[in-house]
Amino acid sequence: MNLNNYLNKLQLQINSENGKQVSLLLSLDHAHVKQFLNQNIEFYQIDSACKSAVEAPWNEVASNHLKTLVHIDSGDLDEAFDTQKELVQAFQRGMSNMTRWCLPALYVINNDLRIIASNADDQAEAAVEGQRKKLEEAANVISKSFTYCITDRGVLHSSKKYGTYCMIGILFRIYFKLKQQNLCKNILRAVKAADMPSIDQFSKSDRVTFRYYLGRLYFLEEDYVKAEHELDLAFKECTNRHIKNKELILQTLLPVKLMRGILPTATLFQKFPKARQIYSQLATSIKMGDVKAFNVALTNSESMLIRQGTYFAIEKAESIAIRQLFRKVYLVLGLNTRIPIQTFKKALEFEGMNVEIEEAEWMLANMIYKGYMKGYLSHEKMFLVLSKDNAFPPVAQVAQA
16 A cells, blocks of 8 residues: 555545544554555655545644654654544644544554554663653643543534543553543542443443542542442443453452452452462462461462552451451360450460560450451450350451442
8 A cells, every 4th residue: 555545545434524544544553554665655655645635624634644654663652652642632632623433543642652662762871760651641641631521512422422431541641651540530529420321331341441440549548448349340331351451450450359358259359360370379378367378378479569569558458367366266265255365365375476465455455446347346455255146247247338
């Protein structure tokens, strides 16, 4: 496909409002890319050909796309970022005259801008660690695409509002990489204030991405109930053929469940080997009340959990393992409802936790407070008095209360 053929095909697809085909012709990964680069065409030829063959603003979109391909091919990612940015801005200028059909192309050019920006920041030799200037600039440009979608006043069935959640997914991905998750709140406020179709009317992939990042946002805020709800929805809606995506969701979902005492099933671990590698020993040790094994497993997975940002959540799950240990003491003593606090202290010491009697008493009081045990403490006699009825309610039941 020579340059003129490419431009004629692009104009034809624009005229027929075939958004999918237009998106392919503006992507960085399509058959036309290699064919175009093999022609070694100069920039002045690109500008001239686009101006005569394609109507505005698509002539700017096309010329900047082709220039971006040349810059990427020559390894100049800074220039590639600039031309891709101009491409997106030219597209935005024409969006008021377009309807829903243009959304596939909008997704591709904005996501490609994100990728180029990220790669350009990685390539920058003088980059200060933690600074990603190109990605920050890309976020500012992409946020305008989000605004054009969410504020569209066209007829709903052909409205660009249906591009809102895809744009949110791209922006959230950038904000998380920049560690600027606070900016997500601005997006969420805009969605809440807008007259939007129900999220169920959007594509499954958009819903899954949105709920995944929303779940992670709640997780960072330590609102674990909401985090679990959103991540559960994302996991269930994510199709089984997207194993990597489901594994990614589990990286945050499983720590939330473990710390709430809800243990993964053997079936889940069979389906997701990466999750099994990190969480299987932790889950087993929690279930068995093996505090020593829990801490060994936590140490073994420490570097991975820190990278995922879930270490402290998993660390909190130790209290569930301790609860299970205390239950084992209760069972070993034949369901005796009056147990010396000293007995629990010895159990903790057996698990490698050298605590004072006061600390053991505090742990028991904390278990009662959280609802993991039913009973009361006699400080004077240093005894735990357990309820005769359901002294240790099921952990998952308590966690959901």
